[in-house]
Amino acid sequence: MGMQVVMGASLMCTQGVAPSTLIVTPQNKTLADGKPAANIMDNKPIANIPPFGMCRSLANPTVAAATSAALGVLTPMPCIPVIPAPWAPGSPTVLIGNQPALNNSSKCMCAYAGTISITNPGSTTVQIP
Numbered sequence: 329m330g331m332q333v334v335m336g337a338s339l340m341c342t343q344g345v346a347p348s349t350l351i352v353t354p355q356n357k358t359l360a361d362g363k364p365a366a367n368i369m370d371n372k373p374i375a376n377i378p379p380f381g382m383c384r385s386l387a388n389p390t391v392a393a394a395t396s397a398a399l400g401v402l403t404p405m406p407c408i409p410v411i412p413a414p415w416a417p418g419s420p421t422v423l424i425g426n427q428p429a430l431n432n433s434s435k436c437m438c439a440y441a442g443t444i445s446i447t448n449p450g451s452t453t454v455q456i457p
Contacts, residue, residue, distance in 0.1 A: 329457060330432050331432045331449040331454065332431065332455070334350075334450040365454075366429070367418070368418040391403065410440060420457060421457055
């Protein structure tokens with residue numbers, strides 16, 4: 329069983345240099361451990377997933393340009409997540425706001441080759457499949 333992900337969950341990107349914190353708006357009207365519960369559609373850059381400090385991915389055009397200007401020395405640039413798809417896989421049986429609930433094993437992909445994972449779900453008592 330996985331844990332329900334809630335507002336304040338800790339996130340990490342494989343291409344970022346710092347952790348981030350999930351923002352869940354109360355629009356789903358569902359609480360877990362007294363905090364707004366997340367679903368797979370809580371994947372909007374900045375609104376739900378803040379930046380991860382600096383980005384190290386050469387797939388990011390700003391990192392590629394800065395690295396080229398530095399004669400090939402990797403030069404991280406500020407992270408601005410670009411997330412084209414929802415979190416996956418989500419809970420197969422629990423719905424929040426008519427969407428699958430977000431559990432701590434779900435992952436999200438950034439268009440700049442980063443994989444965003446949940447390092448701490450923020451909930452300690454609510455288990456979901």
